[in-house]
Amino acid sequence: MGELIGASLLAVLAVYIVWDSLSTGRRGYRAGDVPGQAAADLALLVAAAVFAVMGAVVAVQPSHPPFIGRGAFLWSALYGVLGIVGMPLAFWVLALALVGVWFARRRQSQGRRDNLRKGTRNENV
Numbered sequence: 001m002g003e004l005i006g007a008s009l010l011a012v013l014a015v016y017i018v019w020d021s022l023s024t025g026r027r028g029y030r031a032g033d034v035p036g037q038a039a040a041d042l043a044l045l046v047a048a049a050v051f052a053v054m055g056a057v058v059a060v061q062p063s064h065p066p067f068i069g070r071g072a073f074l075w076s077a078l079y080g081v082l083g084i085v086g087m088p089l090a091f092w093v094l095a096l097a098l099v100g101v102w103f104a105r106r107r108q109s110q111g112r113r114d115n116l117r118k119g120t121r122n123e124n125v
Helices: 002-021 037-060 072-118
Strands: none
Touching (some): 002 037
């Protein structure tokens, strides 16, 4: 399981490096865009996809106690409270949280861009 997580994270890093090297640079930005935000948004979506797949893998091949390793306490608590569904549910909740953060960041950047178009500056948006 650890090898799958490591390989997934390395794949995400490789995709980010290739995407960043092919980016258009500053001339491709519109008013209100923050440099590097598109890459951060993409990373959030890729991480959410990785957590969703991890949840599916754990749902298909569930682990059973006794758990060992650094996360043993967490996995034991999840298993004790939610049973065999606890670990996949934890991964899926993490994936949904990352998608929620992505939506919030997107909405915030859209509001900032709209304010710049109108000529107003509201730092709280």
